[in-house]
Amino acid sequence: MERYRILPITECYGGMEHRLYPVVLFGPEDAVLVDCGYPGCSAALEEALTQAGVRPEQLTKLLLTHQDDDHMGAAFELVQRYPRLQVAASRTERPFLSGEKKNLRLEQAEQLQEHLPEEQKAFGLQFCQRLRAARPVKVDLEVEEGDWFPWAGGCRVLATPGHTPGHISLYLEQEQVLITGDAAVAEGGRLEVANPQFCLDPEQAERSLERLRGVPCARYICYHGGVLEKG
Numbered sequence: 001m002e003r004y005r006i007l008p009i010t011e012c013y014g015g016m017e018h019r020l021y022p023v024v025l026f027g028p029e030d031a032v033l034v035d036c037g038y039p040g041c042s043a044a045l046e047e048a049l050t051q052a053g054v055r056p057e058q059l060t061k062l063l064l065t066h067q068d069d070d071h072m073g074a075a076f077e078l079v080q081r082y083p084r085l086q087v088a089a090s091r092t093e094r095p096f097l098s099g100e101k102k103n104l105r106l107e108q109a110e111q112l113q114e115h116l117p118e119e120q121k122a123f124g125l126q127f128c129q130r131l132r133a134a135r136p137v138k139v140d141l142e143v144e145e146g147d148w149f150p151w152a153g154g155c156r157v158l159a160t161p162g163h164t165p166g167h168i169s170l171y172l173e174q175e176q177v178l179i180t181g182d183a184a185v186a187e188g189g190r191l192e193v194a195n196p197q198f199c200l201d202p203e204q205a206e207r208s209l210e211r212l213r214g215v216p217c218a219r220y221i222c223y224h225g226g227v228l229e230k231g
C-alpha cells in the first residue's frame, strides 16, 4: 500500500511561479497533509489530492513544519472547509501560528524595510502585506523532537531549528525518506540551507542541515526544490 505521496503544486505569487512540494502521509487512522502553501492554495491542493486518488475530506491532520506563509497560508481556509482537520505543529511554532505572538518573518521584514534602498521599498512593503494576509490558525496538537507516529509506516519528528525557532522535519524511518520542510532545499543536486540570509538563526540552521545530512535515508523531499535522491 502507498505510504506517502508528494503533491506538487504551482502557485503564482508576486508575479513569479513557485513550485511547492507538500506531502500527504497515510497511516492506519490518518491521512496527514504536511504543509499547505500560500493563502489561496487550497484549490490547487484539492486538485493535487484528487489526482492522487485522495478525497480532500479524507484528510485528518495538517502538520505544519513552521510559521512561514508559504507553508501555513492555506491552513485557515482548509480548516474552514474541512472542520475535522486537526492542525499539528511544534510547541515553539504554535503561538506564532495561532496569532498569540507576532509572526517572526513579518517582524524581520518590517525591520528590514527601514533599511531597504529606496527602489526596493515598494517590493518590501508588498512582502510585508503578503505576510499580513496569512490568517492565524488554531493548533490542536503539539509535536516535538522524538515524537513517533504510525504515518507512512513510521514517522519521527526531528527538531530542525534555525530557519525559524521551532521548525521541524519528518523522518519516515521505514521509507528512508526525510521531509525537510525549509531546513534544507534541493539546489543543483545538493542539500542546502534555504535562503540563508533570511534564517532567523543561521548557525542553528547550519547545524540542523548537518543533522539532516547525517540521517540514514535514501531520499530527501524538500518543500522547495522537490526530491533529492541520496548519493
Ligand SMILES: [Zn+2]
Binding pocket: 068, 070, 071, 182, 223, 224
Ligand atoms: Zn518555505
